[in-house]
Amino acid sequence: MDAGVAGILSLFLILSIICFMFWKNNQKRGQLPPGPDPWFLLGNLWQKDVLPLHKSYQKLCKKYGPVFTIWLGPKPVVVLCGYEAVRDALVGHAEEFGGRAAIAIHERVTDGYGLITGSEKKWRELRRFTIATLRDFGMGKKTMAQWVQEEAQYLVEAVANMEGEAFDLMSRIRHAVSNVVCAVVFGSRFSYEDKAFLELLGIMGNYSHYFMSPFAQVYHTFSGIMCYLPGPHNKVFTESEKLKNFIRKRIDSHKRTLDPSCPQDYIDCFLIKSEKETSTSGDVFSSENLLMAVFDLFGAETMSIVNALLFFLLVMAKFPQIQARVQQEIEKVVGAIHAPGMEDRVSPTR
Numbered sequence: 001m002d003a004g005v006a007g008i009l010s011l012f013l014i015l016s017i018i019c020f021m022f023w024k025n026n027q028k029r030g031q032l033p034p035g036p037d038p039w040f041l042l043g044n045l046w047q048k049d050v051l052p053l054h055k056s057y058q059k060l061c062k063k064y065g066p067v068f069t070i071w072l073g074p075k076p077v078v079v080l081c082g083y084e085a086v087r088d089a090l091v092g093h094a095e096e097f098g099g100r101a102a103i104a105i106h107e108r109v110t111d112g113y114g115l116i117t118g119s120e121k122k123w124r125e126l127r128r129f130t131i132a133t134l135r136d137f138g139m140g141k142k143t144m145a146q147w148v149q150e151e152a153q154y155l156v157e158a159v160a161n162m163e164g165e166a167f168d169l170m171s172r173i174r175h176a177v178s179n180v181v182c183a184v185v186f187g188s189r190f191s192y193e194d195k196a197f198l199e200l201l202g203i204m205g206n207y208s209h210y211f212m213s214p215f216a217q218v219y220h221t222f223s224g225i226m227c228y229l230p231g232p233h234n235k236v237f238t239e240s241e242k243l244k245n246f247i248r249k250r251i252d253s254h255k256r257t258l259d260p261s262c263p264q265d266y267i268d269c270f271l272i273k274s275e276k277e278t279s280t281s282g283d284v285f286s287s288e289n290l291l292m293a294v295f296d297l298f299g300a301e302t303m304s305i306v307n308a309l310l311f312f313l314l315v316m317a318k319f320p321q322i323q324a325r326v327q328q329e330i331e332k333v334v335g336a337i338h339a340p341g342m343e344d345r346v347s348p349t350r
């Protein structure tokens with residue numbers, strides 16, 4: 001075949017593919033809520049008036065309504081804004097909105113196992129077991145509320161030791177929250193000065209920071225290509241293996257000391273459940289799911305709680321009147337000596 005003819009045919013093939021993709025993209029857009037016009041292939045990724053979304057969602061909501069669509073490359077994302085829209089989705093249409101989309105970065109780290117997985121059957125059953133275990137934990141041991149109360153004292157002491165000097169509040173709260181998780185999951189807490197513990201927290205901090213960065217959006221959008229390219233994602237994956245190895249050692253230690261009649265923590269409960277449910281639950285309670293469930297609890301869930309606590313503290317620092325109301329309620333319901341407990345949630349006065 002003549003080189004010129006081959007070139008023309010190749011060009012025609014490429015143009016045909018582009019036209020087909022453009023047509024499919026427009027067809028898909030017609031089935032979704034309105035939103036800002038995406039660029040071909042890139043979507044809204046590099047449009048500063050769209051992303052980052054936390055800076056532009058109010059303007060987009062005003063223009064397109066409380067439900068609109070943005071595009072991360074060729075992938076559409078439907079955004080819900082406001083209490084009414086979110087409540088209608090999660091309460092009024094709970095079944096339709098009950099699933100979880102696959103997250104490319106997390107899928108690469110977890111291989112599809114754990115509490116955050118694209119398999120609806122697995123994550124629902126694991127989530128149900130985890131919530132029940134954490135809620136009921138305390139058979140012969142401290143309850144989760146007791147662990148929280150004890151860790152709160154360590155946190156207060158750590159802050160008091162700063163003697164009014166400036167310090168990194170995020171790291172202290174991260175230490176405290178992680179220790180509560182460690183106590184319930186591993187059966188023990190760590191000193192705030194423990195170097196191994198600090199390294200693990202650093203790994204999870206780097207993972208969460210990358211997870212929320214623009215680089216993560218690019219990886220999520222073009223994961224099929226990015227997994228073969230160099231970049232910061234490779235460091236994140238390498239560090240994640242260190243945390244997984246730490247968890248594996250803990251699980252192996254629990255297997256050697258397991259007493260089915262007296263589970264000490266979440267890992268013990270999972271191992272006991274695994275032995276009982278092997279024939280009926282398939283691979284839901286497998287070793288891989290245990291490893292990644294602990295990874296998710298120690299990582300993603302910890303950072304969610306940390307961020308929520310920091311937000312509450314920021315609001316109270318910014319609005320003294322709210323801080324005063326919080327303090328007033330604490331003094332009224334809890335008192336000056338009594339440590340806050342779960343029973344205080346339903347106690348109007350003490």
